[in-house]
Amino acid sequence: MTSRALEAPGLDARLHVPDRLDASLTAAAGDVVAVIGPNGAGKSTLLGALAGIVPAIGSVEVGGRSWTDPVVPVRDRGVGLVFQDQSLFPHLCARENVAFGLRTRGVPRAEARARADQWLDRLGVGELASRRPDQLSGGQAQRVAIARALAPEPALLLLDEPFAGLDVGVATSLRLELARHLAAFDGVAVLVTHDALDALTLADRVVVLEDGEVVQDGTPADVAARPRTAHVARLVGLNVVTQGGQLRAFSPVAVTVSPGRPHGSARNCWHAEVAGVAPHGEALRVLARADDGPELIADVTPASAIELGLAPGQPVWMSVKETSVDTYTMRP
Amino acid sequence: MNPLPRLPRLSRVIGLLAAVTLVAPVAACGSDSDDSPSSDASSSGASSDGTTITVLAAASLTESFGELAKTFEGAHPGVTVKLAFDSSATLAQQAVEGAPADVLATADTRTMDDAKSAVTDAPEIFATNQLVMVTPADNPAGITSFDDIENGDVTYVACVETAPCGDIWATLAKKDDVTSQPASLEVDVKSVLAKVTSDEADAGFVYSTDAVAAGDDVKEFPVPGSDDEITSYPIAVLQQSDHSDLAREFVDLVTSKQGRSVLEKAGFGAP
Amino acid sequence: MSGTRPSAPGAGRAPLVLVLPGAIAAVLLVLPLITLVATTPWRDLPDQLGSTVVHQALWLSLETSLLTVALCAVLGTPLAWLLARVEFPGRSLLRAAVAVPLVLPPVVAGVALLSALGRSGVLGRPLLDGFGLTLPYTTPAVVIAHTFVAMPFFVLSVEGALRTAGERFDVVAATLGATRWTTFRRVTLPLALPGLVAGGVLAWARSLGEFGATITFAGNYPGTTQTMPSLIYTELQADRGAAQSLSMILLAVSILVLAALRQRWLRPL
Numbered sequence: 001m002t003s004r005a006l007e008a009p010g011l012d013a014r015l016h017v018p019d020r021l022d023a024s025l026t027a028a029a030g031d032v033v034a035v036i037g038p039n040g041a042g043k044s045t046l047l048g049a050l051a052g053i054v055p056a057i058g059s060v061e062v063g064g065r066s067w068t069d070p071v072v073p074v075r076d077r078g079v080g081l082v083f084q085d086q087s088l089f090p091h092l093c094a095r096e097n098v099a100f101g102l103r104t105r106g107v108p109r110a111e112a113r114a115r116a117d118q119w120l121d122r123l124g125v126g127e128l129a130s131r132r133p134d135q136l137s138g139g140q141a142q143r144v145a146i147a148r149a150l151a152p153e154p155a156l157l158l159l160d161e162p163f164a165g166l167d168v169g170v171a172t173s174l175r176l177e178l179a180r181h182l183a184a185f186d187g188v189a190v191l192v193t194h195d196a197l198d199a200l201t202l203a204d205r206v207v208v209l210e211d212g213e214v215v216q217d218g219t220p221a222d223v224a225a226r227p228r229t230a231h232v233a234r235l236v237g238l239n240v241v242t243q244g245g246q247l248r249a250f251s252p253v254a255v256t257v258s259p260g261r262p263h264g265s266a267r268n269c270w271h272a273e274v275a276g277v278a279p280h281g282e283a284l285r286v287l288a289r290a291d292d293g294p295e296l297i298a299d300v301t302p303a304s305a306i307e308l309g310l311a312p313g314q315p316v317w318m319s320v321k322e323t324s325v326d327t328y329t330m331r332p
Numbered sequence: 333m334n335p336l337p338r339l340p341r342l343s344r345v346i347g348l349l350a351a352v353t354l355v356a357p358v359a360a361c362g363s364d365s366d367d368s369p370s371s372d373a374s375s376s377g378a379s380s381d382g383t384t385i386t387v388l389a390a391a392s393l394t395e396s397f398g399e400l401a402k403t404f405e406g407a408h409p410g411v412t413v414k415l416a417f418d419s420s421a422t423l424a425q426q427a428v429e430g431a432p433a434d435v436l437a438t439a440d441t442r443t444m445d446d447a448k449s450a451v452t453d454a455p456e457i458f459a460t461n462q463l464v465m466v467t468p469a470d471n472p473a474g475i476t477s478f479d480d481i482e483n484g485d486v487t488y489v490a491c492v493e494t495a496p497c498g499d500i501w502a503t504l505a506k507k508d509d510v511t512s513q514p515a516s517l518e519v520d521v522k523s524v525l526a527k528v529t530s531d532e533a534d535a536g537f538v539y540s541t542d543a544v545a546a547g548d549d550v551k552e553f554p555v556p557g558s559d560d561e562i563t564s565y566p567i568a569v570l571q572q573s574d575h576s577d578l579a580r581e582f583v584d585l586v587t588s589k590q591g592r593s594v595l596e597k598a599g600f601g602a603p
Numbered sequence: 604m605s606g607t608r609p610s611a612p613g614a615g616r617a618p619l620v621l622v623l624p625g626a627i628a629a630v631l632l633v634l635p636l637i638t639l640v641a642t643t644p645w646r647d648l649p650d651q652l653g654s655t656v657v658h659q660a661l662w663l664s665l666e667t668s669l670l671t672v673a674l675c676a677v678l679g680t681p682l683a684w685l686l687a688r689v690e691f692p693g694r695s696l697l698r699a700a701v702a703v704p705l706v707l708p709p710v711v712a713g714v715a716l717l718s719a720l721g722r723s724g725v726l727g728r729p730l731l732d733g734f735g736l737t738l739p740y741t742t743p744a745v746v747i748a749h750t751f752v753a754m755p756f757f758v759l760s761v762e763g764a765l766r767t768a769g770e771r772f773d774v775v776a777a778t779l780g781a782t783r784w785t786t787f788r789r790v791t792l793p794l795a796l797p798g799l800v801a802g803g804v805l806a807w808a809r810s811l812g813e814f815g816a817t818i819t820f821a822g823n824y825p826g827t828t829q830t831m832p833s834l835i836y837t838e839l840q841a842d843r844g845a846a847q848s849l850s851m852i853l854l855a856v857s858i859l860v861l862a863a864l865r866q867r868w869l870r871p872l
Contacts (some may be wrong), residue, residue: 053777075782519836
């Protein structure tokens with residue numbers, strides 16, 4: 001668990017949106033919290049509720065100041081939102097987009113523009129300041145959007161899948177850069193993502209959301225090593241099975257696929273049906289559905305795949321050595 | 333409810349389309365002559381042999397010709413008189429363009445002249461009309477005579493000069509040395525009357541027949557010199573008539589003593 | 604956003620069942636205009652262009668139609684915004700009411716205006732008694748009549764544009780600290796600008812051609828209330844040819860203005 005030594009007051013939120021969200025979230029100033037979870041888990045709802053653009057019941061406190069008692073309107077909350085689709089104002093150039101949040105807070109026009117230019121420079125798109133959004137690539141637009149969200153120096157920065165829809169290369173370089181800016185950012189940053197890589201590289205904390213509830217909250221290493229849901233397990237490329245009220249995680253590399261029942265412990269052995277085979281790095285990744293429920297993945301060499309004649313629908317046995325299994329409890 | 337100013341129906345519809353076409357008034361020009369006249373078929377009794385004569389008549393003849401048509405139908409069982417009322421200019425145009433009709437009666441000789449090519453013989457003058465001044469029944473401006481229109485506070489309306497009633501007004505205004513200006517020049521006499529009966533004008537210049545038709549809704553005042561500027565109503569049988577005998581008989585009825593008394597009741601003068 | 608439209612080679616020939624009625628519609632729309640131009644006696648034109656009455660009517664038409672557009676923009680834009688963005692009781696009722704003048708015969712519009720603002724109208728009477736003001740027979744009455752019939756075109760067009768633009772950017776602006784007024788000024792309005800321009804052009808065109816409501820409510824007097832359409836209608840009583848060539852003048856002016864606007868504004872139209 002993270003240290004909850006809230007030396008500087010950060011974020012303390014308890015939010016309830018009927019049928020969609022029922023979650024608590026706390027973070028210290030300077031923290032970057034990644035929120036991951038499957039589609040429809042309530043990630044965007046959580047961001048919206050924090051920003052005040054989704055009506056929610058509960059309390060939000062940021063930097064020691066309550067946003068809910070009395071209710072602080074969106075415009076006075078001091079949030080910076082980075083939208084998945086950037087949502088840059090299409091009629092304003094990059095500079096004016098970034099200057100917008102400064103102008104609304106009373107910064108004189110010339111100064112706002114100068115500061116906008118500095119932010120654009122910092123995000124490496126200074127030379128695109130006069131361009132309109134439709135003249136920017138996806139990556140460039142996202143940089144402008146990040147600059148726009150950061151420029152007014154918000155107390156809470158909310159990023160909604162900022163790398164979704166970007167080319168892998170573009171996403172990678174932007175991710176590295178964002179890491180740098182987030183490190184320098186002294187407010188709380190909440191990053192919604194469906195990419196484990198984002199969570200692992202950018203966040204100090206990972207919060208796993210499922211069906212509107214927080215099911216796991218820990219350091220990236222913790223969550224990656226001991227995922228508590230199948231979804232996160234899949235995200236981080238691990239098998240997770242529930243046995244006797246305990247969670248057992250193991251790597252797909254440790255899984256052996258064989259046509260007949262192997263020797264060894266029965267509890268590490270599943271009869272399954274191959275659902276699909278796809279290249280995964282040097283190996284082939286086999287997705288199989290066990291007779292008694294869990295989906296399992298195994299990495300096999302191309303040679304053994306041919307030898308096994310793996311094809312969808314084929315029954316196989318999958319097994320793992322006890323020494324490769326990490327066992328932990330559901331709730332700490 | 334006040335009577336609506338009389339405007340061709342089609343122009344209202346076309347007005348709606350103005351934004352799209354930009355040429356509503358243009359379209360309205362074209363439509364007038366093509367617009368089928370609003371007909372008022374007064375059929376008393378079943379028409380056994382289905383003979384119908386169509387009479388194109390100036391709008392000011394609405395009441396009197398309605399009554400005469402009934403009289404005519406009573407005297408000719410099985411005959412229906414169909415009446416189409418419109419402005420004289422429009423009717424003359426329709427007659428020239430061969431509209432299926434038997435009789436044409438207009439409100440001035442000029443429009444009848446325009447239709448010369450469509451009539452069989454010399455038109456007969458069957459009635460006269462003259463300009464009078466009317467005020468609303470409660471006479472809000474306290475008008476006592478024609479001269480009061482020179483009072484700057486009096487709002488009055490007249491017909492536009494291109495209409496027969498406006499032509500007469502302009503002539504009389506000149507003769508009587510009127511220096512004030514009307515607030516509005518209405519396109520036809522019914523619009524003038526509507527402005528007065530709806531209290532939007534303190535006075536208006538209409539035909540004596542209009543004043544009679546408006547009854548208690550207006551007060552009538554004479555206009556100096558209007559006796560010298562009477563308009564004559566000619567009537568004639570049309571060349572395209574399929575029942576020229578019946579048409580002739582209808583003209584005879586209109587010009588008869590009986591016809592005259594009906595017309596006089598409506599405010600028309602004798603020819 | 605981009606205007607590239609790939610051709611669809613597999614779409615096949617246009618079916619006759621669509622081509623035929625389409626062609627008839629085109630003929631119906633275009634033919635009367637062509638015959639109008641063809642039968643116009645152009646000899647009248649020089650005289651008319653020199654006539655004071657025509658000058659007055661043309662000038663009044665331009666003046667009142669532009670004032671109408673201005674009034675539509677100043678009053679209609681906020682109304683469109685209210686209809687598109689603010690929940691209030693009776694909103695759908697109000698939206699329906701706004702559209703009514705679209706289907707109202709213009710003469711009835713004139714009568715309606717008289718009943719409200721005429722000398723003995725519900726508002727007109729107190730206006731007359733209290734301030735000695737009468738609207739009928741004045742140029743402001745022309746503008747009011749035009750605004751009454753043109754406003755729905757403007758409001759519906761702008762409301763449509765506001766709805767299409769959506770509230771997304773309003774939300775973005777709010778997260779950036781903008782008040783609703785700032786958002787309206789700097790985000791909503793610029794984004795709805797194409798709708799505003801389209802609505803303005805529609806309103807202007809409607810105003811330029813307006814006749815029934817004007818002549819009923821405002822009257823018909825050269826220089827104060829006689830616009831081009833009123834003059835054309837008046838002229839029609841005496842000389843159809845003259846009316847036609849006057850119509851040509853009006854047509855030419857509207858085409859000129861639209862062409863001038865097209866350069867800059869009307870590409871999406």
